[in-house]
Amino acid sequence: MKINRRFLGCLSMVVILSCFAGQTLSLKAASLFSNSTTKKQLFAVPEGGWSSINVKVDYIERYSSSGNNNTLNHRSKCVSYARAYATSCPTVSVGNVAHSNGKSFTSWTKEAVMYDGSVWDGCSYWSNYGSVTYSKTTSVTGNLPFILSCDGAVPASSSGSVQLAFK
Helix, strand or coil, rough: CCCCCCCCHHHHHHHHHHHHHCCCCCCCCCCEEEEEEEEEEEHHHHEEEEEEEEEEEEEEEEEEEEEEEEEEEEEEEEEEEEECCCCCCCCEEEECCEEECCCCECEEEEEECCCCCCCCCCEEEEEEECEEEEECCCEEEEEEEEEECCCCCCCCCCEEEEEEEEE
């Protein structure tokens, strides 16, 4: 009895797949709180025309749950920006995360990031691994401030922030 090569290939594939069928990948969904905001600012530069900046600022807190508590153990901040200017380049400065109970996170590690260069001129991403634990019903919130500025412009700066609730 002659066995067709195609049949043998299919049979081999079934055997291989059945070997892996008992193994499953355990994927855990990320638990996080996140929010973002966008802001556009037009700066008038005397004797220098106009400068503009468009930013998107993201604030993310990752956490693990245990009983009635959430432990926030990794936070990140990201800013993407697009600029147009003639003589004075507008900039964005992202501050430190502060929780409404007075806890502040000042130590950040700059990370590599990929972004859509057809939309944004640049992007920066930072991480902090400080750990804090709050009740799942906490009223504590997080705040990430940022400032848009342009040397010699009127107005010279404009501020904004991203707010985050932890429940």
